[in-house]
Amino acid sequence: MTRITVVTDAWHPQVNGVVRSIERTNAELIAMGAEVTMVTPDLFRTIPLPSYPEIRVAISTYRRVAREIERGQPSYVHIATEGPLGLKARKWCRRNGMPYTTSYHTRFPEYVAARLPVPESWLYALVRRFHNGGAGCMVATDTLAAELSARGFRNLMRWGRGIDADLFRPRPAEPGMFDHLPRPIFINVGRVAVEKNLEAFLALDLPGSKVVVGDGPQRASLEKRYPQVHFAGIMIGEELARAYASADVFVFPSRTDTFGNVLLEALASGLPVAAYPVMGPLDILGDSDAGILDEDLRAACLGALEIDPAAARELALSFSWRRAAKQFLDNVRLANGETLDEAPLAPATA
Numbered sequence: 001m002t003r004i005t006v007v008t009d010a011w012h013p014q015v016n017g018v019v020r021s022i023e024r025t026n027a028e029l030i031a032m033g034a035e036v037t038m039v040t041p042d043l044f045r046t047i048p049l050p051s052y053p054e055i056r057v058a059i060s061t062y063r064r065v066a067r068e069i070e071r072g073q074p075s076y077v078h079i080a081t082e083g084p085l086g087l088k089a090r091k092w093c094r095r096n097g098m099p100y101t102t103s104y105h106t107r108f109p110e111y112v113a114a115r116l117p118v119p120e121s122w123l124y125a126l127v128r129r130f131h132n133g134g135a136g137c138m139v140a141t142d143t144l145a146a147e148l149s150a151r152g153f154r155n156l157m158r159w160g161r162g163i164d165a166d167l168f169r170p171r172p173a174e175p176g177m178f179d180h181l182p183r184p185i186f187i188n189v190g191r192v193a194v195e196k197n198l199e200a201f202l203a204l205d206l207p208g209s210k211v212v213v214g215d216g217p218q219r220a221s222l223e224k225r226y227p228q229v230h231f232a233g234i235m236i237g238e239e240l241a242r243a244y245a246s247a248d249v250f251v252f253p254s255r256t257d258t259f260g261n262v263l264l265e266a267l268a269s270g271l272p273v274a275a276y277p278v279m280g281p282l283d284i285l286g287d288s289d290a291g292i293l294d295e296d297l298r299a300a301c302l303g304a305l306e307i308d309p310a311a312a313r314e315l316a317l318s319f320s321w322r323r324a325a326k327q328f329l330d331n332v333r334l335a336n337g338e339t340l341d342e343a344p345l346a347p348a349t350a
Contacts, residue, residue: 002034005074009083011040017261018105028325037072066092076332099135101335107256135335140259141283157331162321163264170270174242181209187247189262192216200253202226204298244269249304268316270309274300290315
């Protein structure tokens, strides 16, 4: 039996790409016959993260974390985050001579530097040390791999993403969802936080209406500054899928995301994308006809209105969670010195 223990500081009730990626990969790994155990903050006492109170971090001793890891009797350990649990799991692996993999989901140095007067170079040194201690660091895109390699990160491995194309699909606009708002509807989904650069979207002069789905530390201040914007709060599952399908263009103003799972959700819903030509949008959209990438975000938004929704859906269908999970499994096996029975998979976008 292949037993994988995943250690992550990001878990429910958080709603973000890290949590969704781990959940969907776990489901596919289990379907492939693996046994997956989780070490997550809900197993321990937690405290609010300073400046980000809706995210709670685990407070625990090394011994307690070690017991939780050992409970799963893992063949492989994957450490998803650089937080308190990730650091203790790293210590356990090193003490027990077990190779481990990590994954780089978030531009942690930039996010911290945006809130505190700490040089990014110091933060990158800490993060680089954390990830270089493992046998492999998984990244979602080739662009991110190139950037981290230039910063001295080693043993980088590709781990792509997928989409639930049955849940996120084109469907008639949901009555009562946004039908009270003037069209066209430009929507954004994600954390309402400074690193998401939401004001670049909210300040645009656009026809119709702007909708923001999500919550976060900036929501109250942005609602006051932009009373004409509809802040819908957190949505998940069917409600979120209906929200995507009820809009006309998905606007992604972030310049710091390493991937952007919401881009795939929008595309699968038949929603063209307007974004800056940066990491994430560039990797997902490439030279496709599914969106507009432009430093002039307003021009991108207006141009996206002319895109055929079928082109957005077609691009999303090229992403597969099953393929991404197989890529993840190959990575942990290679990191443990195993030889694969077949050639390594190509990036999980085919």
